[in-house]
Amino acid sequence: MIQVVCGVDTSTQSCKVEFFTLEDGRRIAGAAAAHPPVAPPRSEQNPHAWWDAFVSAFRGALAQAGDVSVRAISVAGQCHGMVPLDATGEVIRDAKLWNDTTTDAELRSLTERIGAEQLIATTGSLPTAAFTLSKVAWFARNEPEQFARLATIVLPHDYLTYRLTGVFATDRSEASGTGYFNPATNAYLLDHLALIDDTKNWAAMLPEVLAPDGVAGMTTAGAMAQLGIAEPALVSAGGGDQHASALGLGIAEGDAVFAFGTSGVVFSTTPEPVRDPSGLVNGVANLTGGFLPLVCTLNGAKVIDTFARLMGTDHDELSALALQAGHDGPVLAAFLDGERTPNRPLAAGLLADLTTETTREQLARAAYEGVVFGLVAGREHFERCGVATDGEVIAIGGAARSTATRQILADALGKPVHLVDAPEAVARGAAVQAAAVLGGASIMELAEAWKPERRLAAEPRGNSAERFARYAEVAAVDTLDRSRE
Numbered sequence: 001m002i003q004v005v006c007g008v009d010t011s012t013q014s015c016k017v018e019f020f021t022l023e024d025g026r027r028i029a030g031a032a033a034a035h036p037p038v039a040p041p042r043s044e045q046n047p048h049a050w051w052d053a054f055v056s057a058f059r060g061a062l063a064q065a066g067d068v069s070v071r072a073i074s075v076a077g078q079c080h081g082m083v084p085l086d087a088t089g090e091v092i093r094d095a096k097l098w099n100d101t102t103t104d105a106e107l108r109s110l111t112e113r114i115g116a117e118q119l120i121a122t123t124g125s126l127p128t129a130a131f132t133l134s135k136v137a138w139f140a141r142n143e144p145e146q147f148a149r150l151a152t153i154v155l156p157h158d159y160l161t162y163r164l165t166g167v168f169a170t171d172r173s174e175a176s177g178t179g180y181f182n183p184a185t186n187a188y189l190l191d192h193l194a195l196i197d198d199t200k201n202w203a204a205m206l207p208e209v210l211a212p213d214g215v216a217g218m219t220t221a222g223a224m225a226q227l228g229i230a231e232p233a234l235v236s237a238g239g240g241d242q243h244a245s246a247l248g249l250g251i252a253e254g255d256a257v258f259a260f261g262t263s264g265v266v267f268s269t270t271p272e273p274v275r276d277p278s279g280l281v282n283g284v285a286n287l288t289g290g291f292l293p294l295v296c297t298l299n300g301a302k303v304i305d306t307f308a309r310l311m312g313t314d315h316d317e318l319s320a321l322a323l324q325a326g327h328d329g330p331v332l333a334a335f336l337d338g339e340r341t342p343n344r345p346l347a348a349g350l351l352a353d354l355t356t357e358t359t360r361e362q363l364a365r366a367a368y369e370g371v372v373f374g375l376v377a378g379r380e381h382f383e384r385c386g387v388a389t390d391g392e393v394i395a396i397g398g399a400a401r402s403t404a405t406r407q408i409l410a411d412a413l414g415k416p417v418h419l420v421d422a423p424e425a426v427a428r429g430a431a432v433q434a435a436a437v438l439g440g441a442s443i444m445e446l447a448e449a450w451k452p453e454r455r456l457a458a459e460p461r462g463n464s465a466e467r468f469a470r471y472a473e474v475a476a477v478d479t480l481d482r483s484r485e
Contacts, residue, residue, distance in 0.1 A: 004028065004068045005438065006061075006233070007248075007431030008054065009424060010077035010160055011241060012038065012045075012097060012262050015053035017061045018427040022071060022435055025450035029068075030424065031060030040298070040337040041345070043100040047083050047091050047159045054160055058227050070227075072234040073164060073219070074434035076244035076426050077157035079177040082135035087151040093143065095156065096135040099263065099298055101338050101345035106141060107134035110179075113195055116279060122182050122189055126279025128343045130296070133179030137196045147197075152205050157238045164235050165217030168207040172285035173243035173292065175209045183285035184273045210237035212289050213437050236437040239287045241426045242267050242294060245396060247287045247443070248429030249420055250451030254391030256382070258375050258409060258417075260399035263340075264300040266375040267292050268387055278478075280341055280381045287433060288444050293387050295378030298340040300371060301399040303349075306336060307367035311360060319404035321364035329362025330354045331467060333475035334370030341378060342477055352474040368404045369412075369464075373471040376412045380479050393417050395457065396425055403458075410458040412468055422452035 003022040008015065018030040033053035036045050054075075062068070080098035085091060096103065107129045111119060120126050127133055132155065140147045154162060155178070158170045176183035180192040186209060193202040210216065214237040224232065238244075242257075242265050251257055251269055259265040274283035274293040286292040308318045335347040351366065382389055393415050399405050400419065410417045422428050432450055436443040472479045 002028070002068045003071050004065065005431050005434040006058070006070055006073040007427035007429065007434065008073065008075040008077070008160065009241060009244070009426035009430065010050050010054060010075060010156055011426070012078050012099065015050060015057045016424050016427050017054065017057040018424055018431060019061050019065050019068065019070070020428070020431045020435070022438070025435070029061045029064035030427070031057045031064065033057040033060070038097060038099070040099050041101045043097045044094040045097060046094050047156070050156065050160060051163050055226050062228055069231060070229050070233050072236060072434035072438040074236045074430035075157045075160045075238040076241055076430040077160070079155065079174060079240040080130045080132050081156045082132050082139065083154045083156065083159045084139060084150050085152040085154065086149045089152070089162070092146050092149050096138070098130040099337070100135070101129045103134035103138040104129040104345040106137035107131070110134065110137055110192070110195060114192060119179070120275055120277065120279055123179055124176060124183050124273060124275060124283030127179040128340050129345050130340055131177060131179035133192060136193065140196050150205065152207070154207050157240070158207050161216050161235055161238055164219050164223045166220050167217040169210050169216040169237065170207040171210050171212070171214065171237040171239050171287070173239040173287055176284040177240060177282070181209070183283070183291065212237065212287050212433070212443055215437060234434070234438050236434050238430060239433065240284070243284070243287050243292050244429035244433070245425035246292055246429065247432050247447050248422055248425040248427070249394060249396070250447045251394065252391060254388040255394060256379055256389050256391065257394045257396060260371065260395065260397035260405055261300050262302065264297040264371055264375050265294060266378045267294040268382060268389065270387055274385050274387060276381065276385045278381070280378070281385055287429070293382055293385065295341050295375065295381055297374045297378070298338060299334045299336050299374070301397065303334045303336055303371050304367055304399055304402070307364065311363065315402060318364045318367070319402045321361045322368050322404040323407060325359070325361035325365035327467065330358055330366050331471045331474050332366040332370030333471070334374060350474060353470070365408070368402070368408050369467065369471060371399065372405065372408045372412055373468055374475070376468065377472065377477050377479055392454065394420060394454065396420065406458040407461065408464070410460045411462055411464045414460050414463070416456055416460070417458040418454045419457040420452045420454050428452070
């Protein structure tokens with residue numbers, strides 16, 4: 001019987017479960033199950049659907065794996081979402097997700113009362129409507145009767161950990177995206193929640209924040225029966241999705257990872273806290289005791305999906321068209337569903353410089369550039385904060401499979417772009433954590449030992465400085481004032 005660990009990625013769109021051998025980190029099985037589709041501005045899911053998808057995906061992976069013993073499980077997943085539970089641990093209402101922008105008014109009110117500088121100093125980030133804090137305030141204001149039943153607040157990955165163990169626990173990476181946790185001191189900021197309701201015992205309503213090598217508990221008999229396993233498995237702390245992918249990719253200080261999924265994300269890793277006075281960079285915690293400077297845009301692969309639909313083509317043809325475009329043509333401020341960075345929840349997309357000479361190729365290129373350029377601007381914010389960006393560039397996520405995405409990214413950065421042999425980096429990173437905690441090993445050392453192979457995917461073919469500058473003008477985003485080669 002092969003001993004394995006299980007890494008879980010409970011994302012906005014689906015739940016993915018992967019099994020890796022405990023001996024050498026070899027992937028032996030994996031399966032996925034869909035979550036209910038959502039779309040901003042009101043983006044909500046029933047947490048019970050997450051559990052059902054997890055059980056389905058786990059059983060699917062188990063059937064593939066054959067004769068295995070699941071020794072440990074780690075759950076990583078979408079950040080920020082508010083899961084409100086009553087005194088019995090039951091879900092009170094559907095969870096508001098990270099891309100629900102209906103809580104912007106509450107966020108702005110809290111930011112005014114706390115102060116933007118104070119928020120950045122204490123949480124490491126300037127929260128947007130994505131952060132849990134705004135969703136708790138929305139709940140209190142809009143559904144007071146339901147809010148009165150609130151006994152515990154957990155995050156999406158915490159909920160699956162709770163269903164596995166019966167324990168309310170989270171980790172530094174997830175807690176640092178709430179707006180009421182300080183990742184530098186590892187302490188909750190209860191005064192932020194007291195501004196919403198000063199009568200509640202908030203300290204008793206929040207999950208314990210586990211260390212990177214923390215253990216939430218062991219799987220309960222009920223969970224084991226649903227999963228189809230006979231022996232209890234250790235459940236480690238888990239973490240946020242991008243934080244787990246950093247672990248699964250084995251990134252080092254100076255590397256920059258561009259994630260092209262439902263959202264767009266660029267992140268790196270650093271041992272020291274990051275504080276961005278502009279509030280554009282989130283200085284959240286990572287899964288190894290350090291920090292994960294991160295910029296997240298709301299509009300990722302769905303922008304490319306939308307243009308493919310509007311142009312009556314598939315993704316392969318859209319990519320080919322984009323690569324055939326010259327240097328002229330329109331640029332896209334890709335704020336199709338509002339935007340998180342910059343913080344414009346009520347914005348819409350803007351296609352500029354459209355003329356009668358515009359070609360299909362140019363429109364296709366604008367779609368990819370709108371997504372890529374938003375993240376390139378985010379990487380420049382890293383440099384403002386002193387974060388090293390002299391390492392390798394790695395592209396991950398569904399849209400990274402597109403040749404156009406990788407090439408346009410290489411052109412924009414003037415650097416080679418690499419892919420990794422880890423299609424499900426989030427689940428892989430969760431598995432690294434589970435294996436390290438189970439064996440009492442260093443998480444960082446095991447991540448290096450299990451580090452997937454990187455391969456060159458695109459070399460810069462030219463200079464897109466003028467197009468990026470025009471994008472920055474149209475999108476009204478700040479970029480570094482420097483010459484580009």
